[in-house]
Amino acid sequence: MDAQLFKAGDRVAIGASGGKDSTVLAYVMKVLNERYQYGLELFLLSIDEGITGYRDDSLETVKRNKEQYQMPLKILSYEELYGWTMDAVVAQIGKKNNCTFCGVFRRQALDRGAMSLGVDHIVTGHNADDIAETVLMNIMRGDIARLGRCTAICTQGEDTIKRSKPFKYAYEKEIVMYAYFKKLDYFSTECIYSPDAYRGHARAFLKDLEAARPSAIIDIIHSGEAFEVREEVKAGQKAQQTCVRCGYMSSNAVCKACVLLEGLERGRPKAEIGD
Amino acid sequence: MSTPPTLTINVEFGGGLELLFANQRKYQLSIPVLIPPDTTATPPSGSAPPPILSKPADITFLIRYLKENHLKERPELFVEGETVRPGILVLVNDTDWELEGEGDYALKEGDEIVFISTLHGG
Numbered sequence: 001m002d003a004q005l006f007k008a009g010d011r012v013a014i015g016a017s018g019g020k021d022s023t024v025l026a027y028v029m030k031v032l033n034e035r036y037q038y039g040l041e042l043f044l045l046s047i048d049e050g051i052t053g054y055r056d057d058s059l060e061t062v063k064r065n066k067e068q069y070q071m072p073l074k075i076l077s078y079e080e081l082y083g084w085t086m087d088a089v090v091a092q093i094g095k096k097n098n099c100t101f102c103g104v105f106r107r108q109a110l111d112r113g114a115m116s117l118g119v120d121h122i123v124t125g126h127n128a129d130d131i132a133e134t135v136l137m138n139i140m141r142g143d144i145a146r147l148g149r150c151t152a153i154c155t156q157g158e159d160t161i162k163r164s165k166p167f168k169y170a171y172e173k174e175i176v177m178y179a180y181f182k183k184l185d186y187f188s189t190e191c192i193y194s195p196d197a198y199r200g201h202a203r204a205f206l207k208d209l210e211a212a213r214p215s216a217i218i219d220i221i222h223s224g225e226a227f228e229v230r231e232e233v234k235a236g237q238k239a240q241q242t243c244v245r246c247g248y249m250s251s252n253a254v255c256k257a258c259v260l261l262e263g264l265e266r267g268r269p270k271a272e273i274g275d
Numbered sequence: 276m277s278t279p280p281t282l283t284i285n286v287e288f289g290g291g292l293e294l295l296f297a298n299q300r301k302y303q304l305s306i307p308v309l310i311p312p313d314t315t316a317t318p319p320s321g322s323a324p325p326p327i328l329s330k331p332a333d334i335t336f337l338i339r340y341l342k343e344n345h346l347k348e349r350p351e352l353f354v355e356g357e358t359v360r361p362g363i364l365v366l367v368n369d370t371d372w373e374l375e376g377e378g379d380y381a382l383k384e385g386d387e388i389v390f391i392s393t394l395h396g397g
Contacts, residue, residue: 020290139389171360173364173393176290176364176391176393177364177371180289180364180366181369188289188290188392189291189294190291207360207361207362208361210287211361
């Protein structure tokens with residue numbers, strides 16, 4: 001690994017969803033750690049978003065992986081962290097835009113889980129296809145700040161835990177093939193709330209691009225990496241601060257998760273009257 | 276008239292695709308050895324002679340055959356035009372079909388064809 005992601009003695013949490021990417025990641029990390037004596041202490045960290053018929057089933061896969069790979073597993077739920085399951089969020093706001101909630105919550109949840117495990121580093125199973133999708137989405141949304149950092153293999157804020165994506169150059173196809181030939185036990189169902197998500201469009205577009213030009217994915221990642229944000233633009237961006245409510249890092253006084261939660265809480269009485 | 280010769284092939288679905296095929300992962304199929312050369316043409320009606328069977332059955336034929344005979348729901352998640360939807364991997368006897376001529380690969384007795392969806396399960 002050229003990027004020198006790990007050093008001996010690191011405690012590393014693998015963000016595990018039970019899906020193919022994180023299952024392959026957990027397996028590969030275990031194999032490499034043992035074969036080349038990386039000296040890492042590995043943990044599985046799962047987030048239970050509270051999606052009945054989806055995450056409950058995929059967490060069963062993670063629990064099997066825990067036995068198969070002999071790694072400690074920590075599961076943290078949205079319900080215990082935020083008081084809301086995704087089922088409850090969707091019941092309130094509908095299927096549109098619910099992925100925003102889920103994404104914002106998950107990011108924080110992973111950090112909080114990692115803190116409670118006392119790890120130095122979180123690795124996630126994002127593959128090359130995912131990164132290329134994200135580059136496209138950030139361009140289409142005009143999100144300069146994220147465009148600048150979404151292709152980095154490793155990100156570390158001042159007081160956040162280091163995060164990295166070891167599979168950033170691994171095609172989704174390679175991961176699926178690997179899982180197939182290794183007969184790995186993974187869960188493969190699309191999230192029941194995501195079909196309308198913005199990412200789905202980027203994904204379909206990317207697959208069509210790849211069909212026309214096989215190198216499209218790696219080309220897009222390369223473009224993303226080559227993107228330089230001008231200093232004047234950077235200066236205009238908000239500095240990182242900590243949320244006044246929960247203390248999590250934020251680009252505003254109140255972090256996105258707290259803003260979203262406040263909106264949900266405000267809507268709650270209405271929902272109760274509706275019952 | 277004798278029945279046209281058939282081949283036996285094994286088909287397997289993975290990565291969630293089995294859900295579109297009655298949640299059955301493995302199928303053993305008997306398909307014709309030869310198919311009409313222009314598989315898109317509709318057979319002529321009435322007394323016209325049956326089309327000459329001259330082309331070996333290939334994977335493009337298999338995809339259409341699966342769609343017409345076994346696919347139970349949401350065909351758009353499996354096929355796109357004459358081929359599989361982008362993002363579905365096809366293995367011919369454990370080899371990527373891209374190395375075997377993709378849809379033009381001529382099926383042989385006992386072939387194992389695997390279709391795996393790469394859709395997100397994360």
